[in-house]
Amino acid sequence: MADKEVTKTQEMIYELRVREVMTRKVIAVASATPMGELRGILRDNRISGTPVVDDGNLVGIVSIEDFINWMSDGRPGCPVADRMTRQVRTIYDDEPLVQAVNKLERSGFGRLPVLERETCRLVGVITKGDIIGGLLKHLEVDYLNAERRGARSSHIFEDIIADRSLLRLEYQVRGADFSRAGSSASGLKTSLGRLGIDPQITRRVAIAAYEAEMNLVVFTEGGRIRAEVEPGLIRLVVEDSGPGIPDVEQAMEPGFSTAPDWVRELGFGAGMGLPNIQKCSDRMRLDSTVGKGTRLEVEVLMEHRDDAERLSEGTGA
Amino acid sequence: MTLNDLVKELGLEVRAGGSALETEVRGGYASDLLSDVIAHGQPGDLWVTLQRHQNIVAVASLKRLAGIVLVNGREPEADTLQKAGAEGVPLLVSALPTFELVGRLCGLGLSGIRT
Amino acid sequence: MKLDEISKVLEAQWLSDRTGCHDRIGAEVLSCHASDLMSDVLTSSGEGSLLLTGLTNAQVIRVAEVADFVAVCFVRGKKPQPETLQLAGERGIPVLVTPLSMYDACGRLYVKGLPGGHGAKEIPSWRTRK
Numbered sequence: 001m002a003d004k005e006v007t008k009t010q011e012m013i014y015e016l017r018v019r020e021v022m023t024r025k026v027i028a029v030a031s032a033t034p035m036g037e038l039r040g041i042l043r044d045n046r047i048s049g050t051p052v053v054d055d056g057n058l059v060g061i062v063s064i065e066d067f068i069n070w071m072s073d074g075r076p077g078c079p080v081a082d083r084m085t086r087q088v089r090t091i092y093d094d095e096p097l098v099q100a101v102n103k104l105e106r107s108g109f110g111r112l113p114v115l116e117r118e119t120c121r122l123v124g125v126i127t128k129g130d131i132i133g134g135l136l137k138h139l140e141v142d143y144l145n146a147e148r149r150g151a152r153s154s155h156i157f158e159d160i161i162a163d164r165s166l167l168r169l170e171y172q173v174r175g176a177d178f179s180r181a182g183s184s185a186s187g188l189k190t191s192l193g194r195l196g197i198d199p200q201i202t203r204r205v206a207i208a209a210y211e212a213e214m215n216l217v218v219f220t221e222g223g224r225i226r227a228e229v230e231p232g233l234i235r236l237v238v239e240d241s242g243p244g245i246p247d248v249e250q251a252m253e254p255g256f257s258t259a260p261d262w263v264r265e266l267g268f269g270a271g272m273g274l275p276n277i278q279k280c281s282d283r284m285r286l287d288s289t290v291g292k293g294t295r296l297e298v299e300v301l302m303e304h305r306d307d308a309e310r311l312s313e314g315t316g317a
Numbered sequence: 318m319t320l321n322d323l324v325k326e327l328g329l330e331v332r333a334g335g336s337a338l339e340t341e342v343r344g345g346y347a348s349d350l351l352s353d354v355i356a357h358g359q360p361g362d363l364w365v366t367l368q369r370h371q372n373i374v375a376v377a378s379l380k381r382l383a384g385i386v387l388v389n390g391r392e393p394e395a396d397t398l399q400k401a402g403a404e405g406v407p408l409l410v411s412a413l414p415t416f417e418l419v420g421r422l423c424g425l426g427l428s429g430i431r432t
Numbered sequence: 433m434k435l436d437e438i439s440k441v442l443e444a445q446w447l448s449d450r451t452g453c454h455d456r457i458g459a460e461v462l463s464c465h466a467s468d469l470m471s472d473v474l475t476s477s478g479e480g481s482l483l484l485t486g487l488t489n490a491q492v493i494r495v496a497e498v499a500d501f502v503a504v505c506f507v508r509g510k511k512p513q514p515e516t517l518q519l520a521g522e523r524g525i526p527v528l529v530t531p532l533s534m535y536d537a538c539g540r541l542y543v544k545g546l547p548g549g550h551g552a553k554e555i556p557s558w559r560t561r562k
Contacts, residue, residue, distance in 0.1 A: 014524065099449070179515060182494030186523070189498055199500070200477075206498040207474050214470075214491075255369060255391070264469075265352055267487040270367065272471035279475065347534040349468035353486055353508070357533070365535070367469050389472070414549065415466040416484070419535055420542025429535030 012138055018100050019093035021134025022114050022124035028053040031060065031081035035070050038062065038080060051113045051122060052084050058113055058122045060084035091126065092117045097134070100126050167195070167229040173213055175221035178266070184225050185210035195229065201302055204280040205234050208298050211273040212238040218259055218268065219243070220294075233282075236298040244290035252278065252286070318342050318427060320384050320407055323363070326425055327411060327418070329386060333398055334407030342383045345427050347419050351376055358382055363427065365415055371396040377406045384408065388415050433461050433546055435503055435526065438482060441540050442530035444505055447512070448520055456526045459502050465549040466538050470495045478502075481549045484537055488512040493519045493527075503527070507534045 028051045029041060041050065042064060049063030062084040070076070070083050091100055091112045103112055104127075114124040169191055171184035189206035193199070209225055216223045216238065223240030245251045251258075252274050259269030278284050281298040288294040321338040323329060331338070343361030348354050349368050358364065360381035366373065369391055377385050384407030387393060393401070393408055401408040411418050423429070435457055439446065462480035467473050468487045478499035485492055486507050493516055496504050503526040506512055511529060512520075520527045530537050542548075 179490065182491055182498070185498050186494055203477060203479070203498070203500055210494065210498045211471070211474065255394070261372070264368070264370070265350055266489055267349075267468055267470040267491060270369075270469045270471045272469075272475060276471060276474050345535045347466065347538060348486055349472075350486055353468075357508070367467065367472050415534075416464050416538050416542065416548035419466070419538035420548070423535075423539030423542065429533050429539060 012135055013098045013101065014096050016097045016134060016138060017093065018091055018095050018097065018114055018126055019124070020138075021097065021130050022093065022126040023130055024124045026051065026053075026113075026122060026125050028122070029062070029080055030054055031079060031084065033080045035067070035078055035080055035083055036075070038067050042067065048110050051088070051125065052080055053122055056121060058088060058090065058115065058120075060086045061088045061113065063110075088113060090115050093123055097131055100131060101128075104128060169227040169229075171213075171225045171227075173216045173223050173225060175217060175219075175223075177217060177222075181214060181217040182210055185213050188225070188227055192227075192229070192234070197229075197234070198302065201234065201300055205236065205300050208277045208280040208300070209236055209238075211277050212236065212296055212298075214268060215273050216240055218263060223293075232302055234300045234302065236296070236300075238296040238298075239293065241293040242291065244292055245286070245288040245294055246290050248286050248288055318425065320363070320409070323422070323425070323427075324409065327413075327421055329409040329411050332393055332408045332410055333401035334384065334405050337384070337405055337407050340383045340407065342427060345419065345422050345429050346382075347415055347429075354380065354382075363422070365419055365422075367391060367415070369393050369397060371400050373397065374400040374404055374406050374408075378404050382406075386411055386418070388413060388418055433541075433544060435459050435461055435482075438505075438541065438546075439528050441544055442505060442528070442532055442537050444528040444530040447506075447517060447527040447529055448525070456502055456524070461502050461546070463547045463549045464538070464541050465501075466534055474499055476549050478549065482541075482546075484534060484541075486510055486534055488516055490516045490519045492516065493523060493525055496525050497523050501525070505530055505537070507532060507537050 027045050027047060031052050031054050049061060051058055052060040052062055062080050066083045089103060089107045089109060089112055091103055091114055093114050093116055100112060111125050111127045113122055114126055116123045169188060173184055185206050188209050189202055192202040192205060213225060220240040220242060223238060226237045228235040250256055254275040255271045257269050257271030263269040277298060282301045283299040285297045320340050320342055324331060342363045344359060345365060346354060346358050346362040347365040349366050351372060354364060354376050358380040362382045364377060364382050364385045365388060367388055369387060371394060373385055374397060386409040388411050390412040438461055461482045464482045464484060465473060465478060466484040468485055470491055473495050478501035481501050483496050483501045483504045484507055488506060488510050492504055505528040507530055509529060509531040
């Protein structure tokens with residue numbers, strides 16, 4: 001494999017989740033099933049083991065090895081329940097693939113039953129084969145995307161002349177939603193990272209986006225963050241429909257805050273948000289009308305030549 | 318060690334409570350969460366924090382702390398200054414960030430509290 | 433100082449699954465930032481830095497990620513909320529917890545020679561063009 005593909009695969013092992021590659025159709029047996037029937041099940045489905053499920057609950061796992069041991073014990077008439085392993089190694093469907101790889105290696109088993117985290121229902125099974133197959137499939141998909149981006153990067157040179165936006169990312173932010181707060185900034189950072197943009201630039205944009213997002217969450221009923229990646233710069237436009245800032249100059253003063261006291265115990269309300277945004281940006285513009293809303297526009301400049309190079313590097317063009 | 322000793326050794330600036338600088342400092346506590354300080358602060362502690370709002374004075378009084386030092390060169394809010402003056406709570410400022418200031422305080426022999 | 437050594441100095445417990453952040457365990461930690469105020473944390477770059485904090489909500493992880501901190505260590509034995517740990521796992525941010533107070537933790541690391549991050553006054557010049 002070429003170097004780039006190897007790193008891509010390694011990345012994917014951490015990014016892909018078990019649920020994205022697992023086999024959802026689970027062959028399972030009930031614990032009361034006679035061991036004699038197991039052979040047919042394993043052979044017909046070409047599997048080396050199967051979870052044992054009673055009423056939707058995972059109660060054990062039985063493998064070909066168990067079957068062979070049963071045979072060498074003289075095939076006693078007994079149910080699967082007697083020969084199965086009750087301590088089952090499992091994995092949750094939202095865990096990254098690297099966990100599945102580790103668990104499979106450590107346990108020496110060929111498969112792991114996959115549980116849904118909240119309900120602990122059995123939702124699938126994952127084997128090494130699934131992992132490899134899944135990685136290959138995603139690599140393919142990524143190549144397709146890279147091709148599309150390659151097409152885009154050739155547009156850079158056209159866009160320099162046409163002055164059109166290269167890439168636009170948009171995020172909706174809900175007011176007062178603290179559990180999701182910061183997720184847009186985080187997502188934006190990941191996307192910019194994937195585009196191969198300089199990490200320092202990405203960090204500045206992400207910090208500005210984060211502070212803006214927190215302001216939306218703390219002070220408004222919600223708004224929208226738009227990131228525009230253009231040749232030479234990244235622009236953030238953050239808009240909401242209220243309540244508006246009465247005195248923008250005052251709001252820009254470090255330490256000035258209208259955040260309620262309880263927000264401080266959450267680690268915010270120090271009045272550093274807008275000043276931080278200004279520090280991270282090369283150009284900043286804040287317009288607001290009380291009762292109507294606020295619009296924040298921030299620009300972070302990129303070295304023109306560097307970013308065009310980096311974008312084409314990132315696509316393998 | 319008194320507040321005065323620390324002011325001299327670390328170049329701290331005094332913003333309020335200057336008359337109480339002979340207070341003996343018994344330990345140090347670093348936190349920006351009021352709930353933490355209220356729960357674990359001990360009398361005679363020097364409180365290292367970024368928080369500039371007036372509630373810090375109330376907490377310092379409540380817990381009988383030796384004083385408050387604001388870090389990163391942050392200046393107290395006007396309300397805070399006023400309250401500190403009125404209640405005789407020493408309010409100091411350091412240009413250093415928390416990590417370095419605490420490091421130096423430890424170096425001077427001021428120990429922390431184990432909770 | 434390597435993250436592993438720091439965890440020993442702070443008598444810290446690893447809260448995150450080490451396989452999820454394997455690339456960070458041996459990482460060199462260049463500085464330390466101690467704060468419970470997230471906006472303050474964002475005034476300087478966290479690149480190569482350890483975040484020491486008593487704040488346990490999930491925003492700590494968002495901030496650590498956005499500012500490129502190497503790892504987060506909670507002080508005073510504070511166990512973070514489940515969403516915090518979950519988010520840290522998803523985003524690959526190592527999380528530790530030390531029984532020491534913020535004050536003692538800073539003291540111990542400082543005496544070992546770990547420098548502080550930039551204070552708000554000494555702003556790293558992000559705008560330096562090459």
